[in-house]
Amino acid sequence: MNAMTRRVVIGTAAVSMALSLAACGKAGDGDTAGGGDTKTIGLLLPENKTTRYETFDRPIIEAKIKELCSDCEVKYNNAAQDTETQKKQFDALVTQGVEVIILDAVDYKATKSWVQQAEKKGVKVVAYDRLAEGPIAAYVSYDNEKIGRLQGEALVKALGAKAKSANVVMINGSPTDPNAPFFKKGAHSVLDTQVGKIVYEQDIPDWSPDEANRKMGAAIDSLGKDGFQGVYSANDGMAGGIITALGKQGIKVPVGGQDAELAGLQRILKGDQAFTIYKQIKPEAETTAEIAVALLKGEKFDQLTPTKVTSLSGEFKDIPAKLYDAQIVTKENIASTILADKVYKAADLCTAEYKAACDAAGIK
Numbered sequence: 001m002n003a004m005t006r007r008v009v010i011g012t013a014a015v016s017m018a019l020s021l022a023a024c025g026k027a028g029d030g031d032t033a034g035g036g037d038t039k040t041i042g043l044l045l046p047e048n049k050t051t052r053y054e055t056f057d058r059p060i061i062e063a064k065i066k067e068l069c070s071d072c073e074v075k076y077n078n079a080a081q082d083t084e085t086q087k088k089q090f091d092a093l094v095t096q097g098v099e100v101i102i103l104d105a106v107d108y109k110a111t112k113s114w115v116q117q118a119e120k121k122g123v124k125v126v127a128y129d130r131l132a133e134g135p136i137a138a139y140v141s142y143d144n145e146k147i148g149r150l151q152g153e154a155l156v157k158a159l160g161a162k163a164k165s166a167n168v169v170m171i172n173g174s175p176t177d178p179n180a181p182f183f184k185k186g187a188h189s190v191l192d193t194q195v196g197k198i199v200y201e202q203d204i205p206d207w208s209p210d211e212a213n214r215k216m217g218a219a220i221d222s223l224g225k226d227g228f229q230g231v232y233s234a235n236d237g238m239a240g241g242i243i244t245a246l247g248k249q250g251i252k253v254p255v256g257g258q259d260a261e262l263a264g265l266q267r268i269l270k271g272d273q274a275f276t277i278y279k280q281i282k283p284e285a286e287t288t289a290e291i292a293v294a295l296l297k298g299e300k301f302d303q304l305t306p307t308k309v310t311s312l313s314g315e316f317k318d319i320p321a322k323l324y325d326a327q328i329v330t331k332e333n334i335a336s337t338i339l340a341d342k343v344y345k346a347a348d349l350c351t352a353e354y355k356a357a358c359d360a361a362g363i364k
Helices: 003-024 052-068 083-095 108-120 144-165 179-194 209-223 236-248 262-270 281-297 331-339 352-360
Strands: 037-045 073-078 098-103 124-128 138-142 167-172 197-203 230-233 276-279 307-309 319-324 326-329
Touching (some): 052 073, 098 108, 098 281, 108 124, 124 281, 138 144, 138 281, 144 230, 144 276, 167 179, 167 209, 230 236, 236 262, 262 276, 281 319, 326 331
Parallel strands (some): 037 073, 124 138, 167 197, 167 230
Antiparallel strands (some): 307 319
């Protein structure tokens, strides 16, 4: 070996050692014999079109982890609705030696091999909000079929006396989101028996408000302006796109959503949107952080996961889980739910454009 080659080899070894130390923390900083990183938790969120992830989920999870483990670090990435991007983010965390990953999957079907490979290396994966495929250590979300039923019930109530004869358009969530079929199933269980007919139905890739807007336009073209009396929207973001399409044609019918997004709540105050579904993100996010820290420390978390679930494929059973409830929010109870829980302040809702609507609803 000549001197130049030797210098390159030594230099490469030094760089590799530096990278290993950077990934695993300083010696004596909780490293295990296997070289795993016992001070870092990975957090992978699926998209940023829905405002909740960056506004609520991420900061709540990070804050709770810091509260429970002051010297822990959170390595965060958002996949911007791209499965391949999320796979690279996941693989990078495993390569770096991170032992616990909180995963909110872009495409739940794609994750099986990722989670299996991670498990072989001793990496624990907590499925957050969406149940990923694979040998998941724990799952925290909501009773999503019940949320769909609540959406259906709220739309029936908004339709009032004409519900029994009403034609309804259904704009469902993303086919790659495992929660979307549950929302749809729950909503159908109510609407199929309590409204006249579902006259148009579409699933919307990526929960895209723009695509929901286009599909609503197509529904209007197909059915005519008077061909439907209500619209089910699986979330608030898409409801915004739907309401824009309706407004362009001068159509005013009840439209519901989900997530209690600020823009959705403002549309409710103004009378453009009939309802949303309020899911308390804080307990979901904090429970997930508690489980992740327990896994990192090798502690039990049975008291946090009272339920067992099976993956959508049926292959992975008895996954420890916690499923939270949700509630319908209309103009009448925004103050007693959203404002009382300090999700938003009155000042957030009651900007100049919505001040009159807030006054009318008694929100100061």
